[in-house]
Amino acid sequence: MQQAADEEGRSILNASSGSGSVAGIRTVTALDGPDRSSRMLLVDDSQESRELIMLLLARQPLVIDEAGNGHEALELCGRNRYDLVLMDIQMPLMDGYSATRMIRASEDDRGNSRTPVVALTAHAYEDDIRRCKEAGCDDHIAKPFKKKALLQCLARYLPGIEYE
Amino acid sequence: MNNVACEKILVEIDQELMQVVPEYLESRRRECTEIGRLLAIGEMKTIQTLAHRMKGSGGSFGFDEISEIGEALERASQLADAEGIKAAVGRLERYLACVSVTYL
Numbered sequence: 375m376q377q378a379a380d381e382e383g384r385s386i387l388n389a390s391s392g393s394g395s396v397a398g399i400r401t402v403t404a405l406d407g408p409d410r411s412s413r414m415l416l417v418d419d420s421q422e423s424r425e426l427i428m429l430l431l432a433r434q435p436l437v438i439d440e441a442g443n444g445h446e447a448l449e450l451c452g453r454n455r456y457d458l459v460l461m462d463i464q465m466p467l468m469d470g471y472s473a474t475r476m477i478r479a480s481e482d483d484r485g486n487s488r489t490p491v492v493a494l495t496a497h498a499y500e501d502d503i504r505r506c507k508e509a510g511c512d513d514h515i516a517k518p519f520k521k522k523a524l525l526q527c528l529a530r531y532l533p534g535i536e537y538e
Numbered sequence: 539m540n541n542v543a544c545e546k547i548l549v550e551i552d553q554e555l556m557q558v559v560p561e562y563l564e565s566r567r568r569e570c571t572e573i574g575r576l577l578a579i580g581e582m583k584t585i586q587t588l589a590h591r592m593k594g595s596g597g598s599f600g601f602d603e604i605s606e607i608g609e610a611l612e613r614a615s616q617l618a619d620a621e622g623i624k625a626a627v628g629r630l631e632r633y634l635a636c637v638s639v640t641y642l
Contacts, residue, residue: 423598429555464590495594518602519598520597521552
């Protein structure tokens with residue numbers, strides 16, 4: 375399983391296209407033009423979960439980059455500035471807690487402003503939520519989630535997110 | 539699993555998910571076989587990982603029962619409860635054989 379997940383992570387990296395492109399960048403949409411789109415990093419080891427989220431957000435003014443584990447997330451956060459990071463917690467190689475801690479440490483080192491990090495977790499107990507907060511997450515979405523819950527949460531941090 | 543006798547379980551899903559739902563269900567069918575293999579070699583940790591993902595994903599795709607089965611499977615794998623794992627896989631196989639999706 376670990377191996378499969380590792381291979382999946384590499385396949386994301388290998389999916390980059392164009393010279394100088396970084397891991398897994400895929401533009402979802404930019405309804406109002408690039409200057410009005412928010413840029414989001416989606417971190418989840420499950421490709422099917424990433425595809426689901428990409429579809430659910432396809433009509434939102436977002437440009438979304440993908441990472442398959444915490445290491446990839448850190449690499450992308452080092453190269454790009456994001457308006458929000460949607461971070462799965464249970465992942466191989468580096469979990470969401472560690473990745474979020476390292477993102478916060480990097481922000482402190484560089485003097486960068488704090489990027490909102492929203493945890494995606496199938497652990498929705500109080501203790502798990504507390505751990506997310508302690509790691510530096512701003513919010514959390516319990517899995518399995520419905521589209522409305524996802525959009526409602528993102529709308530708290532990003533402009534132009536619409537939900538009925 | 540084609541011989542499972544069942545009444546159809548009707549599930550309505552938004553058509554925006556049409557391109558990912560068939561593959562999601564197919565992956566769960568493959569996992570039924572995979573979990574049986576893993577159980578035979580005592581690979582509980584990997585079963586736990588698969589179960590955890592199942593629990594976290596089913597409802598988001600529109601299949602709340604798959605999340606419930608994933609939760610039961612995760613609990614059984616944490617306890618190394620082979621009978622519990624077999625029961626959860628059997629429930630998943632029956633569900634997958636009977637589920638019928640309508641896109642709205």
